[in-house]
Every structure is written in C-alpha cells, then in structure tokens.
Amino acid sequence: MEVAGSVTRSRESLPLSEDVQQSRWPLYARRMFLAASVVFFLATLGAGLWSWVGPPTWGPLLRCPRSTYNCGKLPTGEVRKCVFLLQNEGRQKLTLLKVISNCGCIVTDFDEGAELEPGASIPLRVQLDSTGMRGRIRKDIAIQWGPGETKPLVLTVIANVESGQ
Numbered sequence: 001m002e003v004a005g006s007v008t009r010s011r012e013s014l015p016l017s018e019d020v021q022q023s024r025w026p027l028y029a030r031r032m033f034l035a036a037s038v039v040f041f042l043a044t045l046g047a048g049l050w051s052w053v054g055p056p057t058w059g060p061l062l063r064c065p066r067s068t069y070n071c072g073k074l075p076t077g078e079v080r081k082c083v084f085l086l087q088n089e090g091r092q093k094l095t096l097l098k099v100i101s102n103c104g105c106i107v108t109d110f111d112e113g114a115e116l117e118p119g120a121s122i123p124l125r126v127q128l129d130s131t132g133m134r135g136r137i138r139k140d141i142a143i144q145w146g147p148g149e150t151k152p153l154v155l156t157v158i159a160n161v162e163s164g165q
Contacts, residue, residue: 060094062116062145062153063087069126071159077131084124084155086143088116096122097144105129106139106157126157133161 069082088094099110109125116122128139137159142152 058092059090060088060092060116060118060145060147060150061090062094062096062143062150063089064153064155067154068156068158071128071157074128074130074159074161076133076161076163080128080130080159082126082128082157084126085121086116086124086153087121088118091118093117095146097146099124100142100144100152102140105131105133106141108141110143124155126155128157128159130159130161134163136160 064084064086066084069084071080071082074080086096094116096111096114096116098112099108101108105128107127107129111122114122124143126141130137139157141155141157143155144150144152
C-alpha cells in the first residue's frame with residue numbers, strides 16, 4: 001500500500017556508504033570484537049561489584065565498625081576512655097587471643113580467650129594516659145584472634161595533647 005507522495009525503496013536499492021561496502025574487517029571479525037567487548041564490560045562490572053560487596057566469608061571474621069577513635073584536644077596527664085565494638089561478621093565462632101599495644105600508655109579490659117559467636121559483638125574498653133606526652137599522638141592496638149592464621153585487627157587512638165600551663 002502506497003501513500004500519495006511517499007517514495008518506497010527496497011533494501012537492495014539503498015546506497016551503502018563506502019565504509020560499509022569496503023570494510024577492512026570481515027563480518028565475523030566485527031562480531032567477535034563486539035562479543036569480546038561485551039565480555040570485557042561484564043567482567044569489569046563483575047569485578048567492581050565483587051570489590052564493593054566483598055568475597056563471601058565462610059569462616060570467622062573480626063571487624064570493628066569504627067576502628068579509629070579521635071580523643072580531640074587532651075591536656076597532659078589526663079586519662080581518656082573510649083570503647084571499640086568488636087564484631088564477628090563471619091559464619092564461625094572466633095576466639096580473641098591477645099592484645100598488643102605500641103605503648104604502655106594504652107590499657108584495655110581485654111578478656112583473653114573470649115569467644116564470639118557469628119553475629120555477636122563485644123565492647124573493648126580502652127584508656128589512654130597522656131602523662132609525659134605532647135603534640136599529636138597516634139597509638140595502635142593490634143588484636144590477635146583465631147582460629148587459624150589470621151591478620152590482626154588494628155585499632156587506632158589519636159589525640160592532640162596540649163601541655164598544661
């Protein structure tokens with residue numbers, strides 16, 4: 001059915017551009033390139049999602065939602081208390097083995113041998129004694145946990161200690 005004033009052409013009569021007629025890439029090569037591009041895109045997308053979500057955790061996993069505590073300005077000689085919440089985000093029970101601090105000014109109420117069930121949490125109370133300190137300080141606390149070979153969880157306490165004059 002033709003409408004008055006319209007021109008119809010068959011597909012064969014449409015002129016093709018010179019690029020399409022004399023393409024340097026055969027049709028199968030163009031299709032392979034397109035398929036490879038799609039696979040690369042999906043792999044990149046998947047890797048990005050994997051790094052965002054993270055790998056599944058089958059064993060125990062110790063985490064702390066807030067691993068750094070900022071005490072702010074602190075006069076020399078003052079003791080500041082803070083609390084870190086330790087959580088088992090894994091699927092197996094974990095055991096808290098040992099706490100190691102890089103300074104004797106850090107004291108914790110660590111319960112050696114405490115066990116955390118999956119999804120459970122426990123507070124870790126920390127005291128920082130600023131006696132004899134000045135300026136900006138950073139003290140690290142490493143928590144070793146198990147079972148098995150695990151990387152210690154490192155917590156940080158920072159403060160700006162001002163001399164009391």
